[in-house]
Amino acid sequence: MSHVSTTSAVSRKPARDGLRALSGIALGVAAVCGLPMLAVLVAALSGGTDTISHLLGTVLPGYAGATLALVLLVGSGTFAVGVGAAWLVTMTRFPMVRLLEIALVLPLAFPAYVLAYAYTHILDHPGIVQTLLRDATGWGPRDYWFPEIRSLGGAAVMLILVLYPYVYLLARAAFLQQSGTTFLAARALGSSPLAAFFRVSLPLARPAIAGGVLLAVMETIADFGTVAYFGVQTFATGIYTSWFSLYDRAGAAQLALCLLSFALLLAMLERYQRGSAKYHDPARQSKSVMAAELRGWRAVGAFALCAIPVMLGAVLPIVVLFSMGLGSEQNLLSARYLGFIKNSATLAGVAAVVTVLAAVSVGFFRRLDGGRMARSAAYVARLGYAVPGGVIAVGLIVPFAAFDNALDAWMRETFDYSTGLLITGSIWLLVAAYMVRFLAAALGAYEGGQAMVHVNMDAAARSLGQTPIGTLRRVHLPILAPSLLTALLIVFVDVMKELPATLIMRPFNFDTLAVQAYRLASDERLEGAAVPSLVIVAMGLLPVILICRQVGRR
Missing domain, CATH: 1.10.3720.10 (MetI-like)
Incomplete structure (x- = not known):
């Protein structure tokens, strides 16, 4: 009897560790989503x-x-x-x-x-x-x-x-x-x-x-x-x-x-x-x-x-x-425009993957736990869809700029070495802003697909010795592949179109198609702005075609 209890305790340890790791990731995502709102409040009051x-x-x-x-x-x-x-x-x-x-x-x-x-x-x-x-x-x-x-x-x-x-x-x-x-x-x-x-x-x-x-x-x-x-x-x-x-x-x-x-x-x-x-x-x-x-x-x-x-x-x-594009002097195949496309695709691709992974962690944690903490994490994660990109940009730059400046001052004083701005002005902070802004869309697509996975499947996987992470990897993700692909496409295109956060937070000399279109239009060069605009629209048609297919199936 004692041998059986010891074995059972050992088998439960990976499950507890997996749930603890998942909860840590989900709560970390919720903290990042809540940080811009808290930072804006503190900065405004100060x-x-x-x-x-x-x-x-x-x-x-x-x-x-x-x-x-x-x-x-x-x-x-x-x-x-x-x-x-x-x-x-x-x-x-x-x-x-x-x-x-x-x-x-x-x-x-x-x-x-x-x-x-x-x-x-x-x-x-x-x-x-x-x-x-x-x-x-x-x-x-x-x-x-x-x-x-x-x-x-x-x-x-x-x-x-x-x-x-x-x-x-x-x-x-x-x-x-x-x-x-x-x-x-x-x-x-x-x-x-x-x-x-x-x-x-x-x-x-x-x-x-x-x-x-x-x-x-x-x-x-x-x-x-x-x-x-x-x-x-x-x-x-x-x-x-x-x-x-x-x-x-x-x-x-x-x-x-x-x-x-x-x-x-x-x-x-x-x-x-x-x-x-x-x-x-x-x-x-x-x-x-x-x-x-x-x-x-x-x-x-x-x-x-x-x-x-x-x-x-x-x-x-x-x-x-x-x-307009035919009459412009913008060459879509030039090295400059290929750089804009590469920058846009890189940002959109990385942000889409990070956002969908964050949505999976938050959504699966809520399914496993169901307690007040899990529900609160999911609620905070959804708030980003109601927060404009400019607000998120200000809310992330203010605390991370303060952190970078404090770290640089301490390094100068202690080691006589300047670290500069490690986080502020980086691609990763911009990706975090995109995640906060569009996590609700990815979470909605994930939870819509998750509804097709019956709770009995989770129980069957656990009875066969699967940990929570193993259940997610071997049971949920194969079933949810179409929903996750839809979420990836939606976030990818939303990031391609996002302008205010990109304008405020982009790294130096790192322009995207949206920024190029805005810059040319601001200079009244509308024919030139048509070229990057057409590429953005072409990218935007991908998820819309998927939506149209669903509409056509009634």
Whole structure:
């Protein structure tokens, strides 16, 4: 008996060691994710009241007003476009509806700042549209009025065109899952299809739609490239200006704290509405909603309403960027551009691998433990999706710069040797910022695949003598390979598009495609900016194609 107990104790030791190592990694990842928020709070409070008083009297009201106006415009615009398109392709039938329900996802591959470059090229005063208008009418520059693309309204339109797929995908899934019984009951009681939509279908889909709108809004407050190029003064541009142009670190930290507070409020709202999104219909499987056949002008109208977002958000920008790229002097195969591509691919590849490994450690630790510590680690790890890249950059640079300077001072005093900046300005700190920003996306993809692994499989593996790490390696990872590949692609493309964190934190003389596109556009060299923009879009199409395949399978 004593021999059996000793053997059992020895066999449990690797399991405990494996769980302890996994918990250490998961908690370390959560600590890194929470560090930027804590550092921003400390830096903002240490800035004193003089800085915040100066901001309140000068730029803060303007930043807050512009950010709030942009949020309201983008929120209402993505709601109208996303929900309207989802309803039409789900509940009606018209020519090419199957193609459009997939194509409506394509604008998700575009960064908003890329659309800004394309539409500025054709809609600005020297652009194609206004030039043709003046040639056709003989008007001078002051003889007519034309909407200003470089404005808050223009930035809102660019963001709506690339962010409405968030709302479209979630609303479409909610409409497909609804039972036809309640909708038919409303029709039987005399409601028109439109009235039944507003009284029945829309309220039932509200939680999913609200989640999509909040995701679009959080991407809006995190945007830097579009608002900076259009000259819209938001919190995102204010942080960058305070950090680089005014060299006001305290002001940048306090602006970052304001933006962080707003972002976390939105994240709490999203989590609350998602947690309360419960609906039970015992007749759910009894009858699905029958799609109505549209004919004549109704079919034409439905086709136009669904085709316009695709044309404006994907087709037209690709055509414009391609024509701009052909007329530019940028050589994509030159050593300089190959360096940009290499830098972008290196950062995106390393960040994707690190982020997915972090997601696996956090997700698997929560599955094994399930206690308060594991749940807290997963919650903190998810907060990064609500934190703009500029805030994460400031939150990581402040503590690590202090550490580097303190270490350098100690080494100088003790050994008369300067270590310089070991962490600040390194690729690894930038990779950490990407991990914090996009870990939620990788964690969501991992947990979605993990739901297919029944807990009985874990018990069977443990009964066969597998440790937690062995269970993960031999059971979970082979089953989760498609989900992990999707997570890798999503993070890879998100890193390719990320601009504010890259601008602030990139190592010296280490530029990416996004930075090159932003630099050329800032110098009004839009034709040149089209070349790196096209490469970014081409990379972004990879995960979108995967999403389109899932949409096509209904």
